[in-house]
Amino acid sequence: MTKQTVKAGVVGWPIGHSLSPRLHGYWLQEYKIKGSYEAIAVEPEMLSEAIVNLNREGFAGVNVTVPHKEAVLACLDDITDQAKRIGAVNTIVVDDKGRLIGSNTDGFGFIENLKHSHTGFTASNGPAVVLGAGGAARAIVAALIDAGAPGVSLINRTRARAEKIAEDLTGPIRVVDWARRDAALEGASLLVNTTTLGMAGKAPLDLSLEALPKAALVNDIVYAPLETPLLKAARARGNPSVDGLGMLLHQGRPGFAAWFGVDPAVTEGLRRYVLDGLKG
Numbered sequence: 001m002t003k004q005t006v007k008a009g010v011v012g013w014p015i016g017h018s019l020s021p022r023l024h025g026y027w028l029q030e031y032k033i034k035g036s037y038e039a040i041a042v043e044p045e046m047l048s049e050a051i052v053n054l055n056r057e058g059f060a061g062v063n064v065t066v067p068h069k070e071a072v073l074a075c076l077d078d079i080t081d082q083a084k085r086i087g088a089v090n091t092i093v094v095d096d097k098g099r100l101i102g103s104n105t106d107g108f109g110f111i112e113n114l115k116h117s118h119t120g121f122t123a124s125n126g127p128a129v130v131l132g133a134g135g136a137a138r139a140i141v142a143a144l145i146d147a148g149a150p151g152v153s154l155i156n157r158t159r160a161r162a163e164k165i166a167e168d169l170t171g172p173i174r175v176v177d178w179a180r181r182d183a184a185l186e187g188a189s190l191l192v193n194t195t196t197l198g199m200a201g202k203a204p205l206d207l208s209l210e211a212l213p214k215a216a217l218v219n220d221i222v223y224a225p226l227e228t229p230l231l232k233a234a235r236a237r238g239n240p241s242v243d244g245l246g247m248l249l250h251q252g253r254p255g256f257a258a259w260f261g262v263d264p265a266v267t268e269g270l271r272r273y274v275l276d277g278l279k280g
Contacts, residue, residue, distance in 0.1 A: 006035040007058050008259045011050060011072075012065035015039045020063050022277040023252050027264040035260050044071065051075040054094055060259040061093040063252070064102075069135060076102040082146070085169060086139050091255040106136060107143025109251025110221070114190075116250070116266065117242040118217055123147035126189025130154050131181065131207075133161035136221055137194040138169070144190075145171040153188070155181045156195075185212040191234075193220045198228040205230055214238050221247055224278060245271060 010020040016039070024037035040062065042050045047068055052075060054062060064072050069088040073079060076092065077099040083089050089102035114121045123144050130137055130144075133156035141152050151172040156162040159177060166173040176184045185191060191212060197205035199222045207230065212218075218234035221244040234241045249266045257263040 006033070006060050006260055007038075008035065008060050008062060008255070009038040009040045010063040010065055011040045011042045011047075011068060013041055013043050013067060015041045015065070018065055019248065019274055019277055020065070020252065022274055023249060023270070024256060026270055026273050027256055027262075028260070031260075031262050031264065033260050033262065042068065044068070047071055048075050051092070051100065054092070054100065055098040059094060061091070061255060063255055064090050064092060073102065076100045078102070080104070082107065082142065085142055086135075087168070088135050088139070090251070091258075093255070093258045103254070104139055105251045105254045106139035106247070107146070108254060109247045109249070110140050111143050111147055112250035112253070112266075113244075113246030114217065114219060114242055117246055118240055121217060123149040123190075127151040127153065127187060128190040128192065129184055129188045130192045130194060131197075131205075132156055132194035133158070133165055134194060138165050140192060140194060140221075141165060141173060142169055145169065145173070149190075153184050155184060182208045183211055185209065185216075188212060188216050191216055191218045193222070193228070193230055196222070198222060198230050200224045209233055209237060209239070212239065215240075217242065220244055223248060226275070245274065249274065
């Protein structure tokens with residue numbers, strides 16, 4: 001840390017929805033760090049200019065949110081191997097030479113959320129079922145494989161999107177037709193919903209949990225509502241469950257550590273503070 005104020009932020013379009021300023025602002029205050037974290041609205045056609053100018057404008061780095069996570073790859077000097085596999089970047093660090101280094105911390109946030117919320121979780125415990133084939137699913141499948149999951153069944157309404165992820169990531173990934181989603185739960189130790197189905201204002205997730213073992217962990221990466229119908233149904237039948245807010249909180253840790261020099265803790269106080277932002 002220097003005596004100068006360290007500056008970071010989040011880039012997106014639009015950006016008003018982002019909870020990242022609230023998250024990082026809490027940590028800055030909690031650790032009494034002389035720094036700032038701001039929301040930066042950047043239109044798609046201005047992305048390259050905004051990213052290239054980060055060093056000149058004194059930024060230690062930024063988070064990247066929709067719709068820039070894929071397009072930003074072309075603006076960077078280096079990208080971590082995991083971010084290349086995922087095909088998206090959500091964290092940029094300006095190194096001591098002014099180079100822009102991109103990484104993807106979504107998979108880290110996902111795994112850390114499960115580990116911290118459910119004692120004894122390890123990806124190697126058994127096969128996983130992942131619903132959805134968007135950017136979050138791609139990061140989660142990569143993280144599960146890297147963490148030793150013996151198999152991942154990937155299920156999406158559009159099969160071709162799931163097949164593309166399986167082809168790009170390689171590893172023990174099995175693509176299952178959406179129509180067979182209920183039966184695919186048999187023998188799973190983890191069920192993850194990465195779709196918007198069940199999210200506030202979206203269509204419900206039509207899924208029977210009858211074939212899912214009672215010991216299987218159920219996770220929905222949605223956090224609005226915090227308890228989705230899927231999590232409610234899982235709890236009702238005795239399955240352990242983990243909500244999606246922790247993934248958001250944990251994915252912010254690597255960037256904060258790189259920019260401000262402190263690996264921040266995810267606490268109940270932080271959860272309450274960020275949830276208050278959702279209600280507001």
